[in-house]
Amino acid sequence: xxxxxxxxxxxxxxxxxxxxxxxxTRIKGDIVSECNLHxxxxxxxxxxxxxxxxxxxxxxxxxxxxxxHLVVSGKLMxxxxxxxxxxxxxxxxxxxxxxxxxxxxxTAEFVGHSITHKDxxxxxxxxxxxxxxxxxxKKVENVGDTK
Numbered sequence: 001x002x003x004x005x006x007x008x009x010x011x012x013x014x015x016x017x018x019x020x021x022x023x024x025t026r027i028k029g030d031i032v033s034e035c036n037l038h039x040x041x042x043x044x045x046x047x048x049x050x051x052x053x054x055x056x057x058x059x060x061x062x063x064x065x066x067x068x069h070l071v072v073s074g075k076l077m078x079x080x081x082x083x084x085x086x087x088x089x090x091x092x093x094x095x096x097x098x099x100x101x102x103x104x105x106x107t108a109e110f111v112g113h114s115i116t117h118k119d120x121x122x123x124x125x126x127x128x129x130x131x132x133x134x135x136x137x138k139k140v141e142n143v144g145d146t147k
Contacts, residue, residue: 023058
């Protein structure tokens, strides 16, 4: 499975499924996912993903992210802990990045500090999802076309 960002870069996924938060959708709350996650909308809360997270050009996340691979074309305001973090052109991260590999492309922005780890030092928090009840209500609202 591959995830393609808006500038035709490819990220190889570990799972065959992708959850998409479309542009014009706002979510307040935490997300726990065993599949790939693509965000073009807005999320206020944390993400714990076993696989890959892509923040598209129109995507905006205000919270922490713990995933295998993070690709940012939009904005992340918060900390992340991933094996690989990529900030693509026009992407922006404000916060602490803990990663084995950090890639910052030309015209990307990174405000904060980074801590690099060896493979065996990355500790993913996916098992923390046991503490989040699955019946917790989430507020989802469609804010219409933002163009």
